[in-house]
Amino acid sequence: MGTLLVNILLFVIILTVIIGLHELGHFYFAKKAKILCFEYSIGMGPAIYQKRVGETNYAVRAIPLGGYVSMAGELQQSSMLQIGKNIGLNIVDDVVTEIALSPVVKTDYTGQLVDFDIYGKDQKPLFIIIETNGLQHRYEVSRTAMIHLNEKSKMQVAPEERSFESKTLWQRFLVIFAGPAMNFILAFLIFLIVGFFVGKPSTSNIVASVSENLPIYETGIKPGDAITEINGKPITEWADIRNELYNSNSLTITLKHSGNTNIHQVKLALVIQTLGITNYNENGIVDLSEPILGMAAGKADGFLEAGDKITKINDTTINNWDDIYVFFKEFLGNVVTISFIRDGVEKTETIEMLTKNAVSKLGYDPIALQMGIGNRTSFNLGYTLAYPFKKMLSDVSSTINTVGLLINPNENVGIGDLSGPVGIFTLVGSASKGGILSLLAFAGFLSVNIGIINLLPIPALDGGRIIFLGYEWVTRRRIPVKIENMINNVVFILLMMLFVFVTYKDI
Structure with a gap:
């Protein structure tokens, strides 16, 4: 029982570090580009800890299998507000500072939503029009106003200049690529540490x-x-x-x-x-x-x-x-x-x-x-310094070869041969028995795998989004955000189904 608990703890720590740093790469370059980040989350499912600092909610969630950075532009706030629905407003100096979509949130003014613009394309002022007792009132909306979804959940208004899609192609590329890049940097540092101990x-x-x-x-x-x-x-x-x-x-x-x-x-x-x-x-x-x-x-x-x-x-x-x-x-x-x-x-x-x-x-x-x-x-300094480069090359080659084998029908390598979370948990346990160096080497290998997999040209993954950017760079035309989000959501569901299937095969 003690060994099982230790393996579970190691599994959670390794995945949390790898995924957390992956998302930190996205988060850092998004902040650098002044993209509004609603949430930085490690894990999926219900939050076991969360804290809002400034405009961003930082959360640790119950299932340590994934993570995300929620950015303005990925979530269409306009769809949250529905014409004809009652909303509440808090107004300071004739400017709306808070919009409440739930009646349980206390506000100074309530009314039926008539019209609004909380995106402000080309720096246009944000506004909202409500009807109260048969009279319509138009108010300016602060570009940092908060939207209360319910009593506990809120997010900041995301005008165009704070959205992902408003940034240059290069800025958007850096935001997307930074996630896998962090995985490679982490793996390199791990292998450098291992190299100091394994010796020539x-x-x-x-x-x-x-x-x-x-x-x-x-x-x-x-x-x-x-x-x-x-x-x-x-x-x-x-x-x-x-x-x-x-x-x-x-x-x-x-x-x-x-x-x-x-x-x-x-x-x-x-x-x-x-x-x-x-x-x-x-x-x-x-x-x-x-x-x-x-x-x-x-x-x-x-x-x-x-x-x-x-x-x-x-x-x-x-x-x-x-x-x-x-x-x-x-x-x-x-x-x-x-x-x-x-x-x-x-x-x-x-x-x-x-x-x-x-x-x-x-x-x-x-x-x-x-x-x-x-x-x-x-100990050999030259061998130690060369070790992370050789190990990175070996692990990248192994991962790419695995992907190649999956799409080659003659090699009899199928989706069922992949490792899901249960298989990875088992591998963590096996690596831990080999000592700290074996565990570190496995963590580095897993980080390389996650980096490579995320760069595959599949929608919903970082590689798929880079392909969309490549299309934009070549054609000088952007894929509409709604269409891109729809494609990403459909493929994400398919990937989750694959995730469940591979996990089932592990058990």
């Missing part, structure tokens, strides 16, 4: 760390030991270890410790990334003498489960994990028929996997083997 990997064959959950720990290997041979082949540097790692699911390694030489047989943690199965679980590697699954995820999720014993893949009989390794190493297709035993009952499932090309483009090995050892690292 040594090329030496000396072991620096050993995982307690993997079989190699049982050999008694200690940090400082040297691996001198694997399967009879000399090992002189760390790259040699990786090269030999993919020749077999089990290795014969020669260790040198304090002048003594020992030979051990070591089984490896095996992950078939294309299918989503592994002989490893949170407690370590399961019984390697039999092909029993430690975990099933990805494409195998819903078909296979932890504890299933694989007996056959296509026409190949499976006796152990070595057989599974050899099959997938040689297999070039992406559809497999798997026979397995679950609770004493033999079952068969046909599964369409990810292609090896797709997994490689995502930055992973189609078949991953882990021995459970780490090499030495040392």
Whole structure:
């Protein structure tokens, strides 16, 4: 229970920081352009805390999945006032300072709305006309007047010069692009911090760390030991270890410790990334003498489960994990028929996997083997300063490749393979187990993802709005605000439906 609460807290903190800074980018440049911002909100749903400072309401909302900056121009205030409806006014020196749309708000004057202009195009004076006892009264409206929607909710009048659409194309571009830009800046700073601690990997064959959950720990290997041979082949540097790692699911390694030489047989943690199965679980590697699954995820999720014993893949009989390794190493297709035993009952499932090309483009090995050892690292200023650039490039490339795979029907990557909030929560928990550096690296990766996704040319996202600006720049014609808002709202609803679907697939 304690671990769950910690993971929930980490999940909320990470998303709050990433989304809060994204919205802060929009907010800062909107304020700089003198755009009226009604609200800066972190989260969605009902407010758990809010405070008005000046013309802006700052809010933290209950659901930490999103956020927004509500700007003048995105919300059409004129639609709030309806001709023929009763409204209330507070007037100071013949100028309206407050407009009440709800009768529960106390005002000095009430009447039926006859006509109004609270936008003031081309700096025209704002006005409002009400009818009381058969007589019409015209009043000037202050350009900073407040509109009371109800007893608790109010917003400032937004004349044209304070609206988003009145600003230059460059100012509007900066407001929109600043959100994703903040995600990239945050990720860069996170990776810079991580770079100071990870150190430059040594090329030496000396072991620096050993995982307690993997079989190699049982050999008694200690940090400082040297691996001198694997399967009879000399090992002189760390790259040699990786090269030999993919020749077999089990290795014969020669260790040198304090002048003594020992030979051990070591089984490896095996992950078939294309299918989503592994002989490893949170407690370590399961019984390697039999092909029993430690975990099933990805494409195998819903078909296979932890504890299933694989007996056959296509026409190949499976006796152990070595057989599974050899099959997938040689297999070039992406559809497999798997026979397995679950609770004493033999079952068969046909599964369409990810292609090896797709997994490689995502930055992973189609078949991953882990021995459970780490090499030495040392501080190197050049490596540290270069690290955030390399990591940014890697994560941006991975995210773009993922998007490309989604629209390529030949790669079998679908919307259901994406991670929603539940999947991200799970990943946060997994990253936290790897320590603070793993958690920071994941936060940076997530920030890059959010930045890239928001730049996709899809209406309702920042990228879609930039496309609208591009259309305006090329044609010298603006898309009407009502049409743009309608398109954004429709696509937003579709994105929310996708959000719910991906979340459902995570559960």
